[in-house]
Amino acid sequence: MSDDGATLIDLIRHGEPSGGPMFRGSKDDPLSETGWQQMRTAISRDDRWDVIVTSPLQRCRGFAEWLGAEHGLDVEVVDRLREVSFGDWEGKTAADIEAAYGDHLKRFWADPVANTPAGGEVLTAFSERVLGGWTQLKATYPGKRILLVCHGGVIRMILANVLGIPLSQSFSGFAVPFACRSRIRVDRTPHGEFSALLSHTPLASEPHLR
Template identity: 65%
Template sequence: MSHQTTIIDLIRHGEPEGGPRFRGSQDDPLSTLGWQQMRAAIRGEDHWDVIVTSPLLRCVEFATEVATQRHLPLHVEDRLREVNFGAWEGKTTAEVIAEEGEKLSRFWEDPVANTPPGAETITEFNQRVVEGWQHWRDTLAGQRALVVCHGGVIRMILADVMGIPLQKSFAGVAVPFACRSRIRVDQSDFGILTSLHSHG
């Protein structure tokens, strides 16, 4: 087997309409500010062979714009949807604190053991994201890819790459709007070496 290097740039969507809140599966598009954040995060010298995106509007609309402008293939991956926050969907942090502040504190301390009411568990979320991530990591071997997704999704991927315990995966990694992370994957006869090269 010849040595192959894969470069995958993860980017979180910009601010959606309605501002910061527990959006999860709520399918709001990007706000005007969100479009500005995303366009500012992409540079002319960026080079990709392919784009993969979450199906949610705040990701897929921007991914489609970049793919169209740069004449790149675009793949929509349902496993890269954000975690479903259940009863917290659509609420701001202040609203959740006012209604059940202790539950929110416990979630940030250990999201594995403290699932929001009616929400997808972090274990289930992690399993589907990692399955999607590993599929595209292997499928796109030797290429350069842009993956447009969500803060929670990026946390799950970084936890997989860096061996971060799921209990620390949310509070332990900051992923602001339009944040970019670069992952390098080296495949050879000796196995696969995956490393985080930049974040922020």
Template identity: 50%
Template sequence: MLLDPTPQAPSTWVDLLRHGEPEGGVIYRGHRDDPLTERGWRQMHDAIGADEEWDAVLTSPLLRCHAFAEALASERGWPLYQDADLRELNFGDWEGCTAEQIKVRDGKRLAEFWAGDEDYPAPGGETLASFQQRVASAWAYWIDRLQGQRILLVCHSGVIRMVMAEILGISAARSVANVQVPYASRSRIRVDDTDHGLFSCLVAHGFRPGQLQLDAA
């Protein structure tokens, strides 16, 4: 039987919460700063249990994350932090476009992008390697700064996938292709500082028990 390394300090627990439904419909929305719809706000409120406690709330600065994070932190009296490196992937010229619109004008490049080909980012956009690097850097910084605390991280599906890639030791492209992150879904990660370095594991992924999953696809 394999034994977990012995922690040197209290575990750090991070609950990653994807934002709810934003205004503007189903489009490529990276750095585009759309607010949540009324349904999106309901999704977010339902994702948080009345008796749940965190020591800190960390958020992307984009409205679809920050507005709810700020409201929750203010209501519960928790410290709030934000980090621009926790924004979604920048889709460049594809920002605000539907998949159908992009297929018409840039179908080959779109297929290559989703195949995980680093040579074909969105035109004027961010490469997957650059995105993974900035998310991994931000993750390492906050895990160190808030060590031993319970953290709620309100962010984006792409950010959650990049964190998953780090935790599970898989490529960013595989995480994008194989990890589903619906609106207002949650992922829990435990991080321990051990004699052998940081030991991180995925504890849960999906929805909290009893969550209504309002239009969460």
């Protein structure tokens, strides 16, 4: 439990998955050896959590379950915190998408709300799904220290909500590299619930595909 009764939630994006850079979305690849190294590097021996929550996808769940076993922590799998589906783009590189779909990728990055990939998940529905899982997490573990192992898109939806960033700018407003960590503090007061971003710390300097 946190020292002052606040809920502290550390978000960490998974490391590099096997198969190299691509639009992965629902494609369920495990972490590569580099990805495992990135995740271990991102965790400090000074970290203290009460529970670990994870996306069901292997690139998150594998590390979460390993870390839970290492530290004797419960691990909860929350399906609503899986990555956005990229539809027909899944398994394709940016170059593949540009070759097949012209400037659709450029338009997606500029405004993902108005430019859903063919067969993909509409961003407003994705945001609603993720924020439902986020609300559930906060209600289930009030006053706890939580590690959430998840995805770049999931982190973008949560930070956009906390910071008041429009969904149309949620994919271009900030970078979420592999193994990037963000900390959010949630205070419940007589005047309502207040959430604040305390830190956003990339392990690497360049953003990567999700």
